Amino acid sequence: MHRATQTLQRLARTTAPRTVASSVASSSTASFARSSRTRSLATVTSQVPLGTNTHIPVEVQDAAVDVVSPASEMLGFEVSESQSGAPREDIGRPIYLDAQATTPVDPRVLDAMLPYLTNMTGNMHSGQSLAFAEKAVEVARKHIADLIGADAKDIVFTSGATESNNMAIKGIARFYKGKKRHIITTQTEHKCVLDSCRVLQDEGFDVTYLPVKENGLIDLKQLEEAIRPDTCLVSIMLVNNEIGTIQPIKEIGEIVKKHKGVFFHTDAAQGVGKVPINVNDLKVDVLSISGHKIYGPKGVGCLYVRRKPRVRLEPIISGGGQERGLRSGTVPVPLAVGFGEACRLAKKEMAADHAHVEALAKRLYDGITSKLTHVVRNGDVDGYPGCTNLSFAAVEGESLLMAIKDVAVSSGSACTSASLEPSYVLRALGADDEMAHSSIRFGLGRFTTEGEVDFVVDKVVSAVTRLRDMSPLWDMIIEGIDLKSIDWSQH
Structure with a gap:
């Protein structure tokens, strides 16, 4: 039992x-x-x-x-x-197709956590003779390290990827600010990375925001040209949370390592457990992970911080000096255990999960595009298949979300979708505001079934057809009128 x-x-x-x-x-x-x-x-x-x-x-x-x-x-x-x-x-x-926002806890992860939520209570940092708490956390730390090819001693527990990204970017920049005050990132990073960079700009740092191509990939030549003698950090995410584009992290790491004293950070929250990662092969110095994106609990994540050669950073949280003095605060044993188990399962089942998600993504895309025209896939076709971002011409994304209430999907990043502004990620790809506003992100995962995908296809096709029937813009598109050529101020 x-x-x-x-x-x-x-x-x-x-x-x-x-x-x-x-x-x-x-x-x-x-x-x-x-x-x-x-x-x-x-x-x-x-x-x-x-x-x-x-x-x-x-x-x-x-x-x-x-x-x-x-x-x-x-x-x-x-x-x-x-x-x-x-x-x-x-x-x-609703049927849940928003795996980039969060994933459900795998029941096996819950089983691993339960003893530490009930009768096995202990603080791994206290002087109690409760060695089981510390041992459980260290086993979890080892599972996390194994997933990314790291040393367990390089894993620092945090509350999630947002804290990890803040810790990496602000921590490294502030530690080396005496000699280096330049940071490089991209226009399509997660909001917490972009906001961390803006905070540093207010502190006097210079930040270069690299543009991306139509598929979301950066130009490696532009990256190399952007690195300066005073550059201290390059931060580029592994898998984009809105469009699934996978950046060439290994090639980026090789470029960064040509320049002594420049550190490389990647936000891997959307990539860990989905694509193979080895921090040594990728030449990554600092890497962020979130537990709830890989079927683990919410409220826990980690930051990989390389020790050899050593990466120094200034802590952003003051306190008892836990986690190598880099992140003060009590490590939550149940969450850490669940996070570790989620990583163990992700490593074991990555190939099967990827094949499952890839097949479902094809089923979803083929099902929709076989019945609807003027559908644009956003991002790189060779990106992570579990993140399928589609724009539907002449359909407002928010209206489509309201029309398919029994399906949980997103009109953009879960961290920014409260804004009525079009997605900054899609705008960076060159999409116009109309197509950016019409985008829907479908997040497929370990627990998604073929039946659910078929149900979603039918709901989306029905809703888009109904919304287009009510739209005068759709009639103009069908007639071949270029909407961009119209001067709406004259009407």
């Missing part, structure tokens, strides 16, 4: 259950049919908070479940029916 099941049963015994139907027959992990590659994320529907964007697999939608509500004496108040985890017909949980 899996630990997840045992824990749920133990909780059920200590609370007052409200029985709706027969009890749950198996744990979430038990229904995880990986061997048959159905990829259905196991879900106990009654325990998913209302309104959560969690996909309920078809095979468990009609299953009878027990709804376990906490006893009032434990909470201090009565739990009403609407507050409980009872499924409600008026609240749907």
Whole structure:
């Protein structure tokens, strides 16, 4: 019996259950049919908070479940029916195709974490005789290092890739600011990288933002020409979070290493566990990873910081000097354990995951483009297939999102999609505002199924067709009128 099941049963015994139907027959992990590659994320529907964007697999939608509500004496108040985890017909949980925003926790990762969330409590930094906490974290550190071909001593735990990127860029720049005050990055980096660079500009640093080609790739010659004697850092992401373009990191590393004293950082949050990485082969000095992008828990990540030759950086968090003095704060043992297990699984199953996602991406793209015209694929065709970014002419992206509410996709980066401005990534590719506004990002992952892809294809085709039927711009496009040639101020 899996630990997840045992824990749920133990909780059920200590609370007052409200029985709706027969009890749950198996744990979430038990229904995880990986061997048959159905990829259905196991879900106990009654325990998913209302309104959560969690996909309920078809095979468990009609299953009878027990709804376990906490006893009032434990909470201090009565739990009403609407507050409980009872499924409600008026609240749907969409099919999840937004894997670049986050991924669900793999049930096997949850199993690894549960002991450290329940009865194995300990602070690895304290003087307690609880060596198991420190050992568990060090095992996790080793799994993370193995995934990227690094030494475990070079792994520094953080709260996620945003902190790791801030730590790398600000930390290196500030440490070497006495002699070098120039940084190179690209126009299509993650928002946290661009904002970190802007903060440094306010501190007097000079930042070069390299342009990209129509497919999102940088020009290596432009990179080489941009490096100056006062350049301290080059920061270029591995896989773009909006369009899936994979930068030639190995070639970039070779260029950077020609210049003594210039460090190379890559944001690998979207690449780790999806494409093979070896920090030594890539000649990377600093590398950022996030746990929740590889089926691990949220709230944990790491920064690979090379020790030989040593990379120095100024900490951005003050405190107890944990993690080699680079990142103060208590390492959360359960999260670190889950992160490590996610990395172990990612290394073991990378080839199978990639083949699975690649096949689904082709099915998605072929299904949509066989029924719709004037669809543009954004990014490099040889990029990571799990990130498929499409623009639909004469369709507003936000309108399309509203029309397919039962599908969780994105109109851009999850970190910037609250803005009504068109994607800065697509604009950097040369896309006009209309096509940038019409883009949708489909994120395919380990648990995505063929049936889900087919459902999404039908929903998207139906919604786009309906929205175009209401658009006068679509009629003009069909008639061959170049919308860019129209002076709208005269109408």
